[in-house]
Amino acid sequence: MLRIALCDNDKSALPVIAGAAESAFKAQGISAEVTGFTSGKELLKAIDTVPFQIALLDIDMPELDGIEVGKRLRSKNETVEIVYVSECENRVFESFSVFPLGFVRKSNFLNDIADIVRLYIRKYAKKQKADQLKFTTRSSVQVVKRKQIRYIEGCGNYQLVYINGQPDPLEIKMTMDKLEEITEPLGFIRIHKGYLVNYLYIQRIQSNQVTMKGDIVLPVGRSKAKEVKSKYLALLDS
Numbered sequence: 131m132l133r134i135a136l137c138d139n140d141k142s143a144l145p146v147i148a149g150a151a152e153s154a155f156k157a158q159g160i161s162a163e164v165t166g167f168t169s170g171k172e173l174l175k176a177i178d179t180v181p182f183q184i185a186l187l188d189i190d191m192p193e194l195d196g197i198e199v200g201k202r203l204r205s206k207n208e209t210v211e212i213v214y215v216s217e218c219e220n221r222v223f224e225s226f227s228v229f230p231l232g233f234v235r236k237s238n239f240l241n242d243i244a245d246i247v248r249l250y251i252r253k254y255a256k257k258q259k260a261d262q263l264k265f266t267t268r269s270s271v272q273v274v275k276r277k278q279i280r281y282i283e284g285c286g287n288y289q290l291v292y293i294n295g296q297p298d299p300l301e302i303k304m305t306m307d308k309l310e311e312i313t314e315p316l317g318f319i320r321i322h323k324g325y326l327v328n329y330l331y332i333q334r335i336q337s338n339q340v341t342m343k344g345d346i347v348l349p350v351g352r353s354k355a356k357e358v359k360s361k362y363l364a365l366l367d368s
């Protein structure tokens with residue numbers, strides 16, 4: 131379920147815009163729920179407890195206008211996508227300071243929101259693709275989500291990728307050094323010359339071993355324990 135915040139001081143506009151936005155996402159196969167707010171203060175308070183993925187903001191509002199709400203919203207949540215819904219086209223350039231996903235004209239809402247939905251889907255799909263790894267096995271090419279991989283074990287020219295829900299590891303042809311290079315940005319830690327582990331599955335780190343979920347114990351290379359702990363803590367804080 132996609133959570134969308136809608137902020138507009140015109141109460142009569144809220145259900146109309148909300149319904150059209152939900153329909154536009156539904157047309158693309160995405161379930162969306164729009165929550166309406168009549169002031170920026172209400173929205174900024176709600177964002178502390180509700181993980182909205184998108185915020186639809188009117189610009190021309192009393193007290194806090196949409197540009198200011200966008201700035202404060204961005205300082206609270208760096209990942210929320212901001213879309214301005216307004217007829218204040220003369221203020222489009224001001225909105226660029228919060229890096230909005232787009233600008234929707236109220237007078238042409240149905241057409242404009244459809245473009246925003248497609249843009250959001252393309253951006254989301256790109257992020258999803260970046261969270262996947264493509265491996266070449268002895269007989270095929272397989273794409274695996276990063277979260278599914280528990281750890282990778284070195285085994286000569288072919289390395290073993292242990293995946294959730296699969297009893298046997300995936301055997302791939304790639305050096306451990308190359309695997310470390312492509313998996314480190316995705317949260318994998320080289321704990322030993324023969325092991326790369328997904329930090330999401332680490333339960334305990336000791337001076338000579340790492341215990342993974344499922345009580346899997348893997349060795350930590352000499353002098354690597356401090357580095358492994360440091361990288362793990364940094365990933366937890368990210």
